[in-house]
Amino acid sequence: xxxxxxxxxxVKRYSRGKQQVEVLHGLNLTVESGxxxxxxxxxxxxxxxxxxxxxxxxxxxxxxxxxxxxxxDELSSGELARWRARHVGFVFQFYNLLPxxxxxxxxxxxxxxxxxxxxxxxxxxxxALELVGLADRAxxxxxxxxxxxxxRVAIARAxxxxxxxxxxxxxxxxxxxSSAEEILGLLEILNRKQGKTIIMVTxxxxxxxxxxxxxHVDKGTLTAQxxxxxx
Amino acid sequence: xxxxxxxxxxxAAAGGARGRARESPLKYxxxxxxxxxxxxxxxxxxxxxxxxxFFLFGVLQGVxxxxxxxxxxxxxxxxxxxxxxxxxxxxxxxxxxxxxxxxGVAHVAGFTVLAGTYQRPSNVQLVIGTDLAAFFxxxxxxxxxxxxxxxxxxxxxxxxxxxALAEKEGWKIGDRIPLHSLNIVKKDGTSDWAFDIVGIYxxxxxxxxxxxxxxxxxxxxxxxxxxxxxIEFYVGVKDPGQAALIxxxxxxxxxxxxxxTRTQNERDFAESTLRQIGDINYLVNAIVxxxxxxxxxxxxNTMAQSVRERIPELAVLKxxxxxxxxxxxLVLAEALLLSVVAAAIGVGLAALILPAVASxxxxxIAAMHVPNVVxxxxxxxxxxxxxxxxxxxxxxxxxxxxxxxxxxx
Numbered sequence: 049x050x051x052x053x054x055x056x057x058x059v060k061r062y063s064r065g066k067q068q069v070e071v072l073h074g075l076n077l078t079v080e081s082g083x084x085x086x087x088x089x090x091x092x093x094x095x096x097x098x099x100x101x102x103x104x105x106x107x108x109x110x111x112x113x114x115x116x117x118x119x120x121d122e123l124s125s126g127e128l129a130r131w132r133a134r135h136v137g138f139v140f141q142f143y144n145l146l147p148x149x150x151x152x153x154x155x156x157x158x159x160x161x162x163x164x165x166x167x168x169x170x171x172x173x174x175x176a177l178e179l180v181g182l183a184d185r186a187x188x189x190x191x192x193x194x195x196x197x198x199x200r201v202a203i204a205r206a207x208x209x210x211x212x213x214x215x216x217x218x219x220x221x222x223x224x225x226s227s228a229e230e231i232l233g234l235l236e237i238l239n240r241k242q243g244k245t246i247i248m249v250t251x252x253x254x255x256x257x258x259x260x261x262x263x264h265v266d267k268g269t270l271t272a273q274x275x276x277x278x279x
Numbered sequence: 280x281x282x283x284x285x286x287x288x289x290x291a292a293a294g295g296a297r298g299r300a301r302e303s304p305l306k307y308x309x310x311x312x313x314x315x316x317x318x319x320x321x322x323x324x325x326x327x328x329x330x331x332x333f334f335l336f337g338v339l340q341g342v343x344x345x346x347x348x349x350x351x352x353x354x355x356x357x358x359x360x361x362x363x364x365x366x367x368x369x370x371x372x373x374x375x376x377x378x379x380x381x382x383g384v385a386h387v388a389g390f391t392v393l394a395g396t397y398q399r400p401s402n403v404q405l406v407i408g409t410d411l412a413a414f415f416x417x418x419x420x421x422x423x424x425x426x427x428x429x430x431x432x433x434x435x436x437x438x439x440x441x442x443a444l445a446e447k448e449g450w451k452i453g454d455r456i457p458l459h460s461l462n463i464v465k466k467d468g469t470s471d472w473a474f475d476i477v478g479i480y481x482x483x484x485x486x487x488x489x490x491x492x493x494x495x496x497x498x499x500x501x502x503x504x505x506x507x508x509x510i511e512f513y514v515g516v517k518d519p520g521q522a523a524l525i526x527x528x529x530x531x532x533x534x535x536x537x538x539x540t541r542t543q544n545e546r547d548f549a550e551s552t553l554r555q556i557g558d559i560n561y562l563v564n565a566i567v568x569x570x571x572x573x574x575x576x577x578x579x580n581t582m583a584q585s586v587r588e589r590i591p592e593l594a595v596l597k598x599x600x601x602x603x604x605x606x607x608x609l610v611l612a613e614a615l616l617l618s619v620v621a622a623a624i625g626v627g628l629a630a631l632i633l634p635a636v637a638s639x640x641x642x643x644i645a646a647m648h649v650p651n652v653v654x655x656x657x658x659x660x661x662x663x664x665x666x667x668x669x670x671x672x673x674x675x676x677x678x679x680x681x682x683x684x685x686x687x688x
Contacts, residue, residue, distance in 0.1 A: 129601065161599075
């Protein structure tokens with residue numbers, strides 16, 4: 049298998065007033081193509097910071113971040129934006145859909161950056177919504193959908209441009225157990241049947257149980273690793 | 280179609296995602312439109328404010344244009360004699376013969392004006408009582424068939440009306456027009472006057488033909504007071520090149536009389552009359568400038584609020600791959616759409632309404648309209664307004680740190 053993600057001696061610091069706080073301390077991580085990785089750990093341990101670095105939303109202060117063949121810490125802001133559009137799909141805890149757009153318009157947003165015609169975009173959006181089981185809700189706005197449905201729209205938006213990697217930050221954190229299982233089942237399908245590499249941050253051990261590998265982050269370092277037995 | 284990194288089967292949803300090239304900036308319009316619809320009430324109120332401001336801009340510029348065009352139509356070879364004491368202060372009509380005796384003067388016409396309502400109180404018409412023969416000799420721009428002018432001269436109650444006015448009121452030759460006077464009472468104590476239309480005059484610009492001319496003697500003989508007076512004398516000169524000299528000669532004639540005069544050519548007279556109101560051009564620009572300056576803060580505040588409220592949404596756009604400049608342009612496009620469309624509608628409304636106002640005879644300046652240059656200026660000002668109000672929030676959107684914004688920092 050090939051490594052999709054490779055972090056080498058990554059250090060990340062944040063400024064809090066005049067103080068510099070080191071969030072990640074020389075972290076190393078490799079994620080193979082087709083993996084479903086769960087990152088677990090207490091609040092403030094650096095999980096989301098790590099996820100942001102992998103997703104190209106943030107840059108390390110030291111070390112190298114390689115994802116999908118590109119060294120992200122050396123890309124300019126514009127290059128990084130183009131890289132994100134091509135390689136990463138994001139799923140957030142609170143869905144982060146645009147409230148005034150319908151489900152189909154929300155899913156279409158990443159495709160606006162491609163050169164697809166309107167009809168092609170529409171066709172792809174329809175396919176993505178069918179994949180997440182929401183084709184009949186295409187014209188609904190986020191406020192007219194349940195939490196689980198909104199998250200499914202967010203997943204459709206994340207996969208619409210066929211990214212290399214899906215990055216999920218607490219994707220079930222705002223959902224009830226039943227909706228959470230639906231979302232996790234959907235992610236598993238994307239991982240197994242579509243071969244998507246998924247990296248998911250979660251507090252929830254039940255959610256993490258769906259991943260093929262679990263890593264624990266604590267105080268900015270990876271502390272424990274466990275593989276899931278073959279399903 | 281790009282395959283996912285692991286060479287897995289392709290994601291069904293993304294079939295052909297980077298296929299044929301066909302790009303149009305219009306595809307971003309739903310995003311921009313959605314941003315404007317996010318707070319409908321605020322957007323509508325801001326939009327209406329801009330429409331109103333640019334309506335005012337269009338109307339004032341239209342009035343300005345009308346005044347300038349009216350100025351162009353004035354003639355420096357025709358003289359206007361007024362009382363030096365005050366504009367339209369009555370002077371003895373007998374002065375007409377003294378003016379006529381001034382060397383170089385060809386024709387003199389004195390005036391009295393009867394203001395009366397026709398059919399309803401709001402329809403005020405002005406009848407200018409004058410020496411019709413002399414007046415039409417001076418005002419050569421007014422076209423009237425000689426037979427109709429002759430009819431007016433032999434009919435005491437006869438009036439000559441402008442073609443535009445006749446068309447508006449549905450008048451024709453032979454009609455009797457009753458007017459209830461607002462300013463001249465008859466000797467019998469009544470204020471009701473009757474005039475007979477005997478002629479219709481026209482002008483090269485028909486829309487300007489909105490006045491009514493009648494016989495001075497008819498009004499003068501019947502009036503109870505201010506008899507034998509003229510509020511102004513209109514003078515035609517034999518040699519236009521001598522107009523200034525003749526004006527001076529006329530004023531010299533009355534220099535030591537109780538009715539001193541101020542004689543100017545028609546254009547100077549019009550300009551000095553306007554100066555009594557003020558510098559129209561300066562007033563128009565000052566009012567429009569103040570309105571637009573206020574608008575700048577209004578639109579700027581709307582845009583700033585709009586961006587502030589949408590920080591997480593803008594962060595999401597950047598997350599899915601919109602570049603910093605792209606997000607900046609989306610915000611600017613929002614400001615542009617709001618300002619330019621509203622500006623165009625505002626000026627468009629002015630363009631629709633001004634000619635309608637101007638079509639009311641005696642109500643305004645007939646040439647009032649919104650010329651194309653004002654349309655272009657409005658769009659230009661709209662763009663400047665959008666940029667001035669949109670650049671700071673757009674810059675904020677551009678600088679937005681995605682990770683911090685998503686974390687709510």
